[in-house]
Amino acid sequence: MDKKIKVAIAGVGNCTQALVSGIEYYRQNPDDTRGLMNVDIGGYKATDIEIVAAFDINAAKVGKDLSEAIFAEPNRAYKYAGITIKPTGVIVKKGPVYDGNPPFLNEFYTLSDAPACDVAQVLKDSGAEMLMNFIPTESHEAAKFYADVAIKQVKIGFINGMPTLIVSDPEYQKIAVQNGVPLIGDDVKSQFGGTIIHRALATVMNDRGIHLSETYQLNYAGNTDFANLMARGKSKHKTKQEAVTSLMPYPITMSTGFTYVELMKDRKTSIFWINGSNFGNTPLHLEAKLEVEDSANFAGVIADMVRYMRIALDRKVSGVLASACSFLTKHPPVQIPDGEAVLAVKEFVEGKRER
Ligand SMILES: NC(=O)c1ccc[n+]([C@@H]2O[C@H](COP(=O)([O-])OP(=O)(O)OC[C@H]3O[C@@H](n4cnc5c(N)ncnc54)[C@H](O)[C@@H]3O)[C@@H](O)[C@H]2O)c1
Numbered sequence: 001m002d003k004k005i006k007v008a009i010a011g012v013g014n015c016t017q018a019l020v021s022g023i024e025y026y027r028q029n030p031d032d033t034r035g036l037m038n039v040d041i042g043g044y045k046a047t048d049i050e051i052v053a054a055f056d057i058n059a060a061k062v063g064k065d066l067s068e069a070i071f072a073e074p075n076r077a078y079k080y081a082g083i084t085i086k087p088t089g090v091i092v093k094k095g096p097v098y099d100g101n102p103p104f105l106n107e108f109y110t111l112s113d114a115p116a117c118d119v120a121q122v123l124k125d126s127g128a129e130m131l132m133n134f135i136p137t138e139s140h141e142a143a144k145f146y147a148d149v150a151i152k153q154v155k156i157g158f159i160n161g162m163p164t165l166i167v168s169d170p171e172y173q174k175i176a177v178q179n180g181v182p183l184i185g186d187d188v189k190s191q192f193g194g195t196i197i198h199r200a201l202a203t204v205m206n207d208r209g210i211h212l213s214e215t216y217q218l219n220y221a222g223n224t225d226f227a228n229l230m231a232r233g234k235s236k237h238k239t240k241q242e243a244v245t246s247l248m249p250y251p252i253t254m255s256t257g258f259t260y261v262e263l264m265k266d267r268k269t270s271i272f273w274i275n276g277s278n279f280g281n282t283p284l285h286l287e288a289k290l291e292v293e294d295s296a297n298f299a300g301v302i303a304d305m306v307r308y309m310r311i312a313l314d315r316k317v318s319g320v321l322a323s324a325c326s327f328l329t330k331h332p333p334v335q336i337p338d339g340e341a342v343l344a345v346k347e348f349v350e351g352k353r354e355r
Contacts, residue, residue, distance in 0.1 A: 011134035018295035055095035098142035130157030160185030191300035
């Protein structure tokens with residue numbers, strides 16, 4: 001069995017920079033397992049992931065080797081200590097633009113004037129086993145284009161890293177089963193980010209009888225994802241809010257906010273604010289703050305997601321990979337508590353459950 005897991009990526013932004021250089025970090029430091037959620041998943045290491053095709057629309061990235069494109073402006077993800085990337089031989093191809101280039105994002109780069117490639121053909125020629133969608137939030141048309149190519153045309157696995165509801169869509173689910181395509185999505189729940197912490201706080205409060213009345217989560221960073229989210233974050237507000245409200249046994253009021261603070265680059269701050277009451281309906285207020293490198297936090301999850309998908313491909317399991325979705329995405333088709341999801345995904349790896 002070939003241990004290499006061949007993946008293609010749509011969107012060579014900060015998350016791709018963090019993933020490609022993170023895999024290289026573990027390749028160059030084989031004894032260093034700090035920061036990995038799982039060293040081994042069903043016999044696969046994070047370093048078994050090989051990027052075989054990549055698509056973007058930015059002139060500074062299209063036509064460049066992936067090793068160069070990941071460091072092109074406006075990418076600004078954290079640079080892992082001592083890591084340089086040798087040429088990979090993967091040349092970034094121009095994808096169709098659709099709604100991936102709104103005016104406020106186009107201020108950060110020049111749109112490539114190259115003609116769009118034949119994405120399906122590039123995927124077939126590359127031998128990609130799965131396509132990962134990391135394009136900007138609210139680029140619904142472009143996201144559906146990549147989903148259609150992977151799920152309906154080329155029939156390879158599809159990982160949806162952003163909040164367009166594709167894996168949660170029963171129509172895509174049905175076609176994926178017919179075509180033997182496994183799915184993971186929608187929108188990544190970062191390794192230790194705003195969503196998982198807010199869910200953990202809500203869970204412990206529920207367990208201890210604290211009544212939550214209202215809560216907000218304010219996030220800010222200086223990357224293009226945040227510039228985009230300020231202008232068009234509708235689907236991200238939805239996936240973030242539902243990730244918390246779905247855990248609650250009663251309705252609560254929740255707000256989410258996104259702000260672009262340029263000098264913070266890829267360092268994201270999340271502020272959690274919760275009002276509630278405990279014994280005798282006495283008031284309680286909690287505030288907490290997290291600072292984290294945003295894209296590395298995403299990449300740590302992808303390093304696992306890819307391996308769960310490869311296991312499904314090895315076992316010829318298609319459709320929604322429910323346990324991986326619930327464990328690792330903000331908006332899985334089925335929301336379950338995180339403690340149950342971590343057990344479910346272990347059972348999936350051990351072959352005790354199909355998906
Ligand atoms: N922690 C995180 O950073 C995190 C967590 C969860 C989800 N996400 C989601 O992942 C996605 C990627 O985040 P990012 O920080 O890498 O964003 P980014 O803005 O750095 O990168 C997006 C890339 O997609 C490219 N693109 C735009 N339209 C395209 C098209 N039609 N075809 C191909 N490429 C196209 C852009 O040129 C850019 O290189 C976003 O939707 C974000 O919300 C990120």
